Amino acid sequence: MCVQSIHPFADGNGRMGRLWQTLLLAKWNTIFAWIPMESVLYQNRPQYYQAIEDAREANDSGVFIEFTLSSIFDIIALQQKHQDEHQVDLSGTQLAVLKTLKNKPLSRKDIFAAIEMNGDSRSFKRHINPLLIAGLIEMTVPSKPNSRLQKYRLTDRGNDLSLRLQRFS
Structure with a gap:
């Protein structure tokens, strides 16, 4: 050269x-x-x-x-x-939550029903709250966290992670 x-x-x-x-x-x-x-x-x-x-x-x-x-x-x-x-270590339950939210936003009750788990406040703090903090899921009504109409959906970051995990499973 x-x-x-x-x-x-x-x-x-x-x-x-x-x-x-x-x-x-x-x-x-x-x-x-x-x-x-x-x-x-x-x-x-x-x-x-x-x-x-x-x-x-x-x-x-x-x-x-x-x-x-x-x-x-x-x-x-x-x-x-x-x-x-910036990698987040996720539990099996949290991975199941991401998979459950892949197709549509769901209420807290529907999420826990889909993953066949009791949806009490301890379970929420242990499994859902870390996903919110990590920016993998978000509330559909963020201004009213306790609204009966509240649902949760994947963020772009959560969707990307879900797609990457899907490729390896």
Whole structure:
């Protein structure tokens, strides 16, 4: 690979080169469409420019490729850490509640009937309340939590989690 192709524009504008890099990587594997390469490289500007210079001096693009791969690895590791920090450990009962709410909003009584469990206040605090706090379900009438018309439904986050869990079951 010609080293000039790493930074092909004489004016030093690497944005187009980084855009092409992102597009080619995304075409190869869609995960790269979600990795903000421009931001990753911007945050590591001194190392980015040093990698370009080192590759140019050595007439070998390996230095630049290693820098890029290392940057990609770092951002994936950071995203995984962020995801792990926000992961919610759910009990079997809570998973059953999510599954029950997949098709339509249900009242507290209907949820507990569907999972065949007593719906007393302790059960609610143990199984439903953590799902509300985690943002996996929400009230249909949030301004009146004790309304007899109150129902619970999946949030977008709860629906996403439910779909992911469904794939593995």
